[in-house]
Amino acid sequence: MTNNTLTIANWGNYPKTRAELIAPGRVEELRNLVSARDRLIARGNGKCYGDAALGPCIISSLHLNRILDFDAEKGIVRCEAGVLLADLLDVIVPAGWFFHVTPGIKNITVGGAVACDVHGKNHPAKGCFSNWLISFELMRADGGILTCSRSQHADLFWQTCGGMGWTGIILSASFQLMPLHSIYMRQLAVRAENFEELFAAFDKHKNLPYAAAWVDCLSDEPAPGRGVVYFADHAAPEHAETQLVYPKKKTRNVPFYAPSWLLNKWSIRAHNAMLFSRSRSGEQLADLDRYFYPLDSIRNWNRLYGRRGFIQYQFCLPEKHSFEGIRHILQTIRRSPDIPFLTVLKRHGDRPAEAVHSFPIRGYSLALDFPRTRGIFSLVRVLDELVWHESPNTFTK
Ligand SMILES: Cc1cc2nc3c(=O)[nH]c(=O)nc-3n(C[C@H](O)[C@H](O)[C@H](O)COP(=O)(O)OP(=O)(O)OC[C@H]3O[C@@H](n4cnc5c(N)ncnc54)[C@H](O)[C@@H]3O)c2cc1C
CATH class of the missing domain: 3.40.462 (Vanillyl-alcohol Oxidase; Chain A, domain 3)
Structure with missing residues (x-):
């Protein structure tokens, strides 16, 4: 786990804030942090604009970055929230898969894609990232972990998609890819x-x-x-x-x-x-x-x-x-x-x-x-x- 106090901003470089940036490498470390702090906000790769991922104590997901499972037959990925879309592309494209929905940047995390419910250039055809999301694991303020999907904790599932990190910390997510035949x-x-x-x-x-x-x-x-x-x-x-x-x-x-x-x-x-x-x-x-x-x-x-x-x-x-x-x-x-x-x-x-x-x-x-x-x-x-x-x-x- 790393812990630094620094001046930090999102991609627009405005506003800037002085914050403690903590990057836990394991879920247990994260749970201890969540129990010990009153106010914290999750951060992915900081590529949002404005003040979305800023606060006095920021939890970076970048060390929670393992691809947990990739079913290359069905095109389903399950990975930790800090995995970058860029890293997934290296694995899924050669296997003949691509994202149904991708924003105009690949250096963002899967947690950020869920929390902002990102859209791409194909919204009329494919909707937002949530359209292809199967489930995710969410750590709540009491340290408990819930699996959320359209059928399990459905309210929390929809409140978290586009919820900008306000419902808890997304730990991992599973989503459907689309077949790709050419780069x-x-x-x-x-x-x-x-x-x-x-x-x-x-x-x-x-x-x-x-x-x-x-x-x-x-x-x-x-x-x-x-x-x-x-x-x-x-x-x-x-x-x-x-x-x-x-x-x-x-x-x-x-x-x-x-x-x-x-x-x-x-x-x-x-x-x-x-x-x-x-x-x-x-x-x-x-x-x-x-x-x-x-x-x-x-x-x-x-x-x-x-x-x-x-x-x-x-x-x-x-x-x-x-x-x-x-x-x-x-x-x-x-x-x-x-x-x-x-x-x-x-x-x-x-x-x-x-x-x-x-x-x-x-x-x-x-x-x-x-x-x-x-x-x-x-x-x-x-x-x-x-x-x-x-x-x-x-x-x-
Ligand atoms: C050049 C550029 C092009 C872009 N194009 C598009 C586009 O076409 N469509 C679009 O929709 N967006 C677009 N964006 C915005 C960007 O895709 C989103 O802001 C994305 O969420 C950033 O992901 P991130 O990993 O950097 O998250 P961050 O910027 O770090 O965080 C974004 C939000 O997600 C929350 N969050 C992050 N990780 C977690 C987590 N693990 N658990 C809970 N909450 C979390 C944060 O609290 C914050 O509210 C673009 C941004 C840039 C810089």
Whole structure:
């Protein structure tokens, strides 16, 4: 077991807190900690945003990292909560399996995937991580361990999926994988000159299971909300015996924090214009890493936002309000001095009634990464009001 007191933040590098970070290596050590402390919160690999995995005493799951069982016939994995999706890929891909649902990052833990009930680029087809979760073991505040599934402690099962660590510490989880025949994805890029074209593209290609769009938040008339939608499906195997080698790739690193002024309205405008002018519509093959985890190829890219860090603002609007609502929100952002460096639009399907804490609802979500400035929280309050106003009868205050 390791125990350090340090200044710690999640991926956005804001907020930061001084905390005791304890990483037990055995369940008994964890039980002793849980009995001895009043307040603690579990942490996986710290790749969430904001203050989710922060508190005065943080329990890291990273030393609880054993794959307990892998049924390569049925595609079922059982592993400890601290196992990274990246580590599982090395084992499951060569055996012909992949995740039904994966977020846009593989360096997260299975415990984090359950606690945030992560979604991917295929929510209409596959839902969230919980859709494929069979069961998990949860340590409660009294040190007792419960096995939770759809039939055992079902309430606790659904409260824990997306429950952000508030119901206890997930020790291990078991979930279903999907068959994989190739490490390649057939990707279709569709360049959209404005916001209308962006939505039309999502609609036109809704038969393709994966889709996510990069949006240029700063483009003005006549091309407001232009962007590129990246659709994909798994490619058919051409030479089955060579198709399931999951390559180890070199990553690049951002070695130090960029100055906080680097990302400003002018530099982001220039960056977006360059990205858009380089983009082309068309089909190509992309491997799993390139389609699902492009940002994992650059370690510490969060340092580009400088020491002040960044915040991610993400919302989902109901389908019938998505187009007008998101257009209105983008107009508001364009008029504000605070602008996001990265903006991603996704389409979502229905949420099971029991998945009370899952983020997506049928409609569209927009994720915006804003450098943290003095004014950003005023803009966030305005955006909150707009999201509220554009989602009639969807949420309760
Ligand atoms: C580049 C990038 C892309 C992303 N893309 C997506 C995406 O497409 N879709 C999506 O849904 N998310 C996405 N995310 C968010 C990320 O997938 C989630 O925040 C994920 O939960 C992080 O996992 P982690 O292991 O780092 O957990 P942490 O960040 O350490 O913790 C996240 C939450 O889970 C809780 N938790 C962690 N482990 C346990 C445990 N063992 N028991 C109980 N609670 C626990 C923590 O208390 C905290 O509330 C992205 C993040 C990044 C940085």
